[in-house]
Amino acid sequence: MIDNHERKAEYYQALVEKRSDYEGVFYVGVTSTGVFCRPTCPARKPKYTNCEFYETAQQALLASFRPCQRCRPLSHPNQVSDIVRLLVEAVEQNPEKRWKGQDFRALSIDESTARRQFKKRFGMTFVEYARARRMGLALKSIRTGEKMINTQLASGYESSSGFRDAFSRIMGAPPTRLDDTRILKAAWLDTQLGPMVAIADESELYLLEFVDRRGLEREVERLRNKMKAAIIPGQTAPIQSIERELTQYFEGTLTEWRTPLHLLGSPFQQKVWNQLMQIPAGEARSYADIALSLGQPTAYRAVAQANGANQLAIIIPCHRVINSSGELGGYGGGIARKAWLLNHEKRGIVEK
Missing domain, CATH: 3.40.10.10 (DNA Methylphosphotriester Repair Domain)
Incomplete structure (x- = not known):
């Protein structure tokens, strides 16, 4: 925004x-x-x-x-093809749907053609468009807070909105059926680099990601399945803490992350993440450097995989890991954000 x-x-x-x-x-x-x-x-x-x-x-x-x-x-007749217009209309008819190859064949549309035309016109593939629409429905409640849930309950859910299906498929359960399920709470955080979603219980932060991160939906699903939890909009002490610290980070006044974290990963992944947190702000390391520091110099591919599995963006600074050639390499939040974060820290604004 x-x-x-x-x-x-x-x-x-x-x-x-x-x-x-x-x-x-x-x-x-x-x-x-x-x-x-x-x-x-x-x-x-x-x-x-x-x-x-x-x-x-x-x-x-x-x-x-x-x-x-x-x-x-997204489908003005003077600007896009019939294929794009048809697919946009299909998404609106069933916005919570996850598209597969057979769905394109049912509409007599070539999947690669759809991907190419959407990418050319909108800078994103059709699957990315459909995901953004689906995630938007689920994130709406998080973005507007707990009052949104009350409104949806009072209205019995508007079937055309796809709210209940999108929410339950991504967050774990409709708000009316939580019962004794373990509860995690999620909040929408506006930052200088775009909105993020934070998920926490009453004592620890489990996830912090940019809402447009590719694969966020799968990350949330893995989290709720592993914790056997449902996720609802709300605030907890760790969410309030990380919101304050993110503000300090972007202002350049943060000296140390103090929000308590819950790291969900294998022993090797946690070793990698702990090593990432040892990289000083303003510096960068390669995957090979991290592998060497762990005493496993040939495990740089495993390090890269662990880096990509990080669910706590910025706090666990996977943006500080680059290719051995000096190129930035990948980043779940996007290369432009990675470059910005590194430059922000290199200017000496962030102390740690």
């Missing part, structure tokens, strides 16, 4: 004037209706206070907004 006040004012004026030269520059999410639109949408213009602006459609989807039926931001 774009937080710069001057830019938001500029985009709102462009929205009011239906400026076509801003097409592709931003999307606007309207909190009063739950839809997101193109700048030239013919619908009645919302109040400024009801507008949230996003640079990409994926950001709007993950923030729980659905495509506007009037301006069709």
Whole structure:
């Protein structure tokens, strides 16, 4: 979400004037209706206070907004193919669905063609689009807090929203059927690098990830299955603690992470994660360096796998691990974020 006040004012004026030269520059999410639109949408213009602006459609989807039926931001007939339009409509008919090869064949659509056309038009594949829509529904309750749950319970769940199915498939159980199940709580945290989701119980933090991280849905599923828990929106002491510390980290005033952590991993993975936390801020190590420090110099591939399995972004600094060639290598939160974090720390802003 774009937080710069001057830019938001500029985009709102462009929205009011239906400026076509801003097409592709931003999307606007309207909190009063739950839809997101193109700048030239013919619908009645919302109040400024009801507008949230996003640079990409994926950001709007993950923030729980659905495509506007009037301006069709992802399927305007003058901008995209019939294949894209058909698939977008199919997702809206069943937004919590996980797409497989047979689903494309049922629509007589080539899966690779769909992937290519979505990537070219929106910068994400169709599967990424469908996932963002599905995750957006589940994250909506987390983003808006516990009041959202009460609203959904009172309304009996609107079948068209897909809320209950998306929530239960990703978070473990509908809020009405928790009973004596172990409960973890999740909160949406806005940060300088985009929104993150934090999941914790009353004493420890289990997960901290960017909401657009590829594979987040599987991470959450593994967590709830391993803990035999359901996840509901809410606040706990560890969530409040990590929110404060993240603010300090981005401001450059953090000296030490103090939020208690619960590390779910094999003994080898935990050794790797502990070694990552020994890397000083502003420095980087290679996978081979980490393997050597563990006394297992040939285990650099296993180190890379353990690095990728880290569920506590930034705190366990997997962004400080690079390739032996000096290239950045991969990062679950995206290479641009990895570069930003390393530069942020190299400037000497973060002490530890």
